[in-house]
Amino acid sequence: MPHVRKQRNIPKDLLVLRHLNCRMKLLDQDKKHYFSGEKGLEGELKFDQLTENLHSECIIINGLLLKVDNNFFQIDTLIIFQKAIYLIDVKNYEGDYQFDAKHLQHIKSEKIIKDPFIQLQRCETLLHQLLQQLGFHYQVESYLVYINPEFTLYQAPQNPSVIFPTQIKSFFKKLNTVPSKLTNGHENLADLLISMDLGDYPFPQLPVYKYEQLDKRIICPCCWGVMFAENDMKLKCDKCGFEENVDKAVLRCVKEFKILFPDWKITTNIIFEWCSIVRSKRTIRRILQKYYQPCGQGKHCYYI
Template sequence: MAYKDRVKPELLRIYEILLTRTKISKDAYYYFLNLKKGFDGESLFDEYTKQFKIDHLFLNDLQLEVRNSSFQIDALMISTKVLVLYEIKNFEGLYQWGKEKFTRTSGTFLENPTMQLEKTKVRLELLLLEKGYSLKVEAYVIFVNPEFTLLGAPSDANFILPSQILGHFRNVQAPAQLNAEQIKMAEMLANQHDPIYPRKNPHYNYSDLNKGIICPECGTLSKIYSGYFHSCNKREKKVNVKKAIQSSIEDFRTLFPEDKLTSSRIMDWCGCGNQKRIYRVLRNDYQMIGKNRGRYYG
C-alpha cells in the first residue's frame, strides 16, 4: 500500500512541454530520455507492488536531508521488523559486473549503483537515528527492465535481477499489522520530503515557444482551432477543446510558475482560437483575483 504516491517529476514535465513547443539541443534531449526512462522504471516497480497487493507501507520518491547532505530514495518499504530501501534501475542490455562499473562488450559502461545505494542507506540510518528510530534497514538495487542481464555479479551483492523480482515480492507478501509507531515513522518521513529541492532547469524564453493548444492524448500542437471539438491530425480523432485549453493552461503554470494567469497572456499562449472559450475556462476553473486591468486568475 502506498503511503506516499509517486508523481511525475516536475523537471520531466517541463521537458515534455518544451518538446511540444520548441526544439531543444541534442544533449538536452538525451537528458530528457534518461529522465523518462528512470520514471518509467519506477512506474514499473510500482506495478509490481500493486500486482502482489503487498500490505506493507511504501513511500515513493522521497527527497530527504540529514546533516546538510541531501539524498533521494526511489522507494522505501516499511514492515513490522525492517525497512527495505530500493534503488530502482531501468538499465537494459548485457553487462559484465565490476566493483565500480558495469561494462558492455562495446566498451561503454555504467556506474555500479551499489556505491550510491550504500550512501543512501547510511544517510537514511542517520536520519532515523536523529528522529529516535533504530529499525533495521535492508537495501537493494532492483533492476526492473526484463531486457537487462548482468554477468559475473557476486552472490552476496544486494541486487534483485529481473528474473528474481517476482520471487522477491512473493516473499514479502506475508500480512503484518503495522503498529502506531511505524505509521508515525512513515508520517515523519513523508513530512521530511522536500518537493522543491535544487535542480538544474533547462533555459527557455516565452517568446521562443510555439503557441497553441496541446492535444492531451498525443501532445500535438494546434495553432488554430474553433468550436467545441478540434480534429487532431496525428490521432485522426476529435479533441475536446475545453480539455485542451485546460491542459495548456496547466502547462503554462508549470513553465512559468511566477507569472500571473491573465486572460491576455493565456489567449496569446493558446494561439489563434476562440477567445471566449479561453475566457470561459479561466472564469469557471480558476479564482478571479483583482479587478479591471489588474485582474488575474489563481
C-alpha cells in the same frame, strides 16, 4: 494488504523538460537528460504497479527526497514492514552491459555508468542516520532492482541485494511472505518521513528558455503530438486521434504554462496566444472565469 501512503510525484525538472521538448529544440545534453528522466520514471511506475499488488501488511511510500546533516538522498520506494524497512532503488536500464569494478559499461556504445549499488549503499547509511536521529530502531534492508526485461549485466558479482529482471517474481514472492503486523508506531514513522519530503532538488539543472522561442500549441497528453480544433468545443490529436473537450485541454495548457513560467500572470491574452488553436478569445475567458479566481479589472485582469 499494502497501504500506499504516498503516490509518486513527477519531478518538476522532468515536467519542465517534457513540456519544453514538445515546444523547442533541446540541446543534445538536455535531450539525454530528458530521455533518461522519462525512462527512469517509467521503470519506477512499473515497479509501483507490482508493489500495489503485494499481499502482506505494509506501508508503501513512493518517492522521497530527504536530507540529513546537509546530505540529500533520494528514495525510489520505501516499504515499511513490522520489523524492517525495505529501501528500494529501481533502475530501468536497457540493453547489454558489462560489470567492471565500480562501473557498468554499455557494451555497444561503451558508455559508462557508476554502479548504482554504490549510490544505494550511501542512501542506506543516510537513512540509518536519519532514523537514529528520529529515535526509530528498525532494521533497513536495501535492494537494487533492475526492472527492464531487456537488461543484461555480464560478469555481475553475486549480490543478494541486487535483483535482476529474472528474479523479480521470486523477490515479490519473498516480500509476500514477510510476517508483518503494523501498529501506530509504523504509521507515525510513515507520516514523519512524508512530512520531511523535500519534493524536488533545490537547484535543478534546466536549459535556458524564453517564452518567445517556444511553439504555441496544444500538445496531446497521450502521444505528445499536436492537437487541432475539430470545432469550438472539441479538439483532436493529429497523430493518435485522441479527442478532448476544449475546457480540459485549455486547463492542461494553463497548468503547463504555470510550470514553465511560474512567475507570470495568467491572463486571457497570454493563454489565448499560448493555446493558439482555440479560435475564440471568449472561449479562453469563459474557461478561465469558470475554473480560476479573477483579480483586477478589465485589461489588467489576471487569474489565480
